[in-house]
Amino acid sequence: MAVVYGDVTIVVDEQDDLFYTRAALQAHRPEEGRITVQPTPASASPAALAHDMLYALGKRLAPGPNSPDVWLDSVNTAWLATAAWGVAMGVRHVAVPRAHLLTLRRIDQLLAWRESTGAQLTLLWHKPPHELPPALARVERRISGRDQFEALLAEPGPIPTRPYFPPATPMTRPAALAAGQSPAPRPRETRAAPLRPGQPAHPCTGAMATAQLVQAAPSIEIASEEAAALTALVHPLIAGALSVLAFTRAGLGSLRFTRDLDITGDVCAIKLHGVGHRSCTLHAVPAWARPLLAGARAHHRLTAHPPGDGMFAPVLSAEARHLRAHARRLPQLDLSVPADALAP
Template sequence: MRLRIRGQSVQWAAGREAVAVVYGDVTIVVDEEDDLFYTRAALQAHRPAEGRITVQPTPASVSPAALAHDMLYALGKRLAPGPNSPDVWLDSVNAAWLAAAAWGVAMGVRHVVVPRAHLLTSRRIDQLLAWRESTGVQLTLLWQKPPRGLPPALARVERRISGRDQFEALLAEPGPIPARPSFPPALPAMTGAAAMAVAARQAPAPQPRGSGAASTRPGPPAPPCTGAMATAQLVQAAPALKIGSEEAAALAALAHPLIAGALSVLAFTRAGLGSLRFTRDLDITGDVCAIKLHGVGHRHCPLHAVPAWARPLLAGARAHHRLMAHSPEEGVFAPAMVAEARHLRAHAGRLPRLGLSLPAGALVP
């Protein structure tokens, strides 16, 4: 069969051989016969640890954010159920796709495979293509019906491959290095005597037993606080508190990056919410191995080591911050602690073994 799209003539293989057509970084595998081989190969290709996931669209879902939720599920995230779910803000299309993009960037996803793509509406295909643009991943769609129904968004053909061997080779490719979101550059870090003086004022001081990790008492104005990288060169990070593996897994499954990141910091530091409110992008080291918290007036700004289980969660929160084009000087968790504070409290309540008591008044700026 021959298909002509935008003046280009493309030869499609007949019979049970599928054809893959590449649109930029998007590949359409046309499987007219709905050969079980291609579906099985796509499902077996799901290896998140290797940067490749398979997203199975939920059939007949009318939720505008359904495909974004399917993406989050493939990334290992689980939305809390129920009509009063603390994840209700992810019912918003923009919020759900932004969360999926943040997790995709943080987890280093390089290749996404979507079976049954012919069942997706044009709107959801547009959403998927926009998500690919924000993450820079390679996208492979299984179109398991004749190609004449391809939507306009997939109309430009650049090249084609066909056959089972080539499809398996496509799945075996590592995919491109994911694009990183652009954001305004951080201010130059202070060095030498200036950094030493500021770090000395911010060094962790002995705290009374049972007190919070950061003071919330008002004080005189302080000079701008250095970021985590500069502080880490001068101050040893406080060790992270240990939590159980079940609690760590529960935090890792939270769908919204800001909720997961904020609660993980509270879990391994037992810091007060006041300090977390002022945590900026530049307060997380590039390798996500340390985070700096702040007290009002910067009287006490301790540096904490980030345990291995929490690093992907903080990376997700930081990716979310950068995808929103926020400055490194702005608070990473501020949106979750003000506009969506009730969801943060609700998730904390669903993890009673962590003992994270978040009174409503503590989240009012």
Template sequence: MVYGDVTVVVDERDDLFYTRVALQAHRPAEGRITVQPTPASGSPAALAHDMLYALGKRLAPGPNSPDVWLDSVNVAWLAAAAWGVATGVRHVVVPRAHLLTIRRIDQLLAWRELTGAQLTLLWQKAPRGLPPMLARVERRISGRDQFEALLAEPGPIPARPSFPPAPPMTGLAAVAAGQSASRQPQGTRSASMAPGQRAHPCTGAMATAQLVQAAPALEIASEEAAALAALAHPLIAGTLSVLAFTRAGLGSLRFTRDLDITGAVSAIKLHGVGHRSCPLYAVPAWARPLLAGARTHHRLTGQPGDSVFAPVLVAEARHLRAHAGRLPRLDLTRPAGMLVP
């Protein structure tokens, strides 16, 4: 297997210069993060947790934490991949890579293949200890100038998130951010069907936006928005953010598909029972990265036809309810508590 965008930086003398430069290179807004592995952690998902931390996510503490499901290796790495892609990470630097086990190095390489980001590993001991998968890496450098030049290079992914700015829209298709919050959202209604007649599928958000205006998002305090942005799992963050800016019922999210979120993540369409009322909501700027993370997570699972939020509305509903309870100022406990167990 060839890892074309993996670089091993050999620092045999463990020069403090390399560690300092690696830490200074952590600039998430520019698409580059530095992941510091937790020393001597026996948790199988520890390195994925370190990746989430570098991405600005914080796992809830405690033995009965609502983030306990992120102790699963696959769940944790999928969450880290979704956030990495959604926020436009293009270069990851990992100091002290010589302390990682073979299994964790494999996990990092698999994450890189899934996201397409560039990976730079600082091997801070003699190169003869390189494991086989790193010994095969085509790009190995040593020397201060080479290392600084490497961090100045653009990565393989553009330095922008996967939700570009919304294009200007006019007329009824415009997102009415300045509308009165008392206005009721318009939606689409299914035509009455004769017995046995096949119903037409409900149109997605882009098509709906050409016909109706998006209902304005409800405002929340910046502290609450920051608390939502720090949630580690993209489906939890995405679901609770929709509840926060729409105050819609959880049942409306049960049938939300990928095509119900516009490409620029500027609007989301929810669905009523039988599609009799399917309102379109404007997505505020603070929530766009969170919905982008949820949508990316859904796409990485390879099930594009299913509901984006389905896993946390049924199988992992208890975790969603627990996180809602940890955000009392948003008062999301009641709608989240109505989930199917």
């Protein structure tokens, strides 16, 4: 059976056959763009389903009543983070067992998430089909039977609507460097001419243009356990910002000027800026940090910011306390000192 791009499928399991739930759980392979989300039963939190999806994506909310992730209790904030990670990680198919237990509001949230990401959504409905709510009763594609369900799980799923994180490709050298020519030494920084008092700062090119002329500075290595701790952070902007601090040891001032266009299309390099663009450095992005920066960029784009806006601005001002709290939770990375420079 062909898959309609970005469609919704209802799997009717009126007898609540354990086979369907087990098959859905076994199909959970985030690295292949497939996740299975298990809704938390009887949770009164408005953002509970978004948290369940974030958990399925490998993200972990910081525990405790004073958690730095408390701002993700906001429904809009949590679902925006979920959409950003879904896009950045290339999620193409989401299966949700026991969908008949979801409230109408949470079903609407799931459908809205599907609209923003373009992923295929499969809901396991363990009750008679006549009890489907209006939002799902209009869904044309319904299946029942083990063979149909196994075939559905075997389908590759649609291509993501917004491929923010394409496969990495090697950086090309400038066209002027023909075969056999010896390239001139490349500087590690781009420096604008000195500015006179009152003179506007020179415009600064993005990372793609800079990567054609400048050798990226190598990233600083960190332990795999530390990279895993950063990868598990829930908010895309916090995960992206702290990862940049970890592999560059740059100051927070550089992050204030980081734009969407300062990350290459393959997320292999990021350009950090000095005040007035007088000292801007291109840094190589390690493999573990690329999905995190892809998540930050997806979050930025989903909020409809222009490419020239500061990507990390929201967590360097209004939400600075959350960034600072997460930095303190990672003492092994020694990020607490720069994070303390943030305004309370």
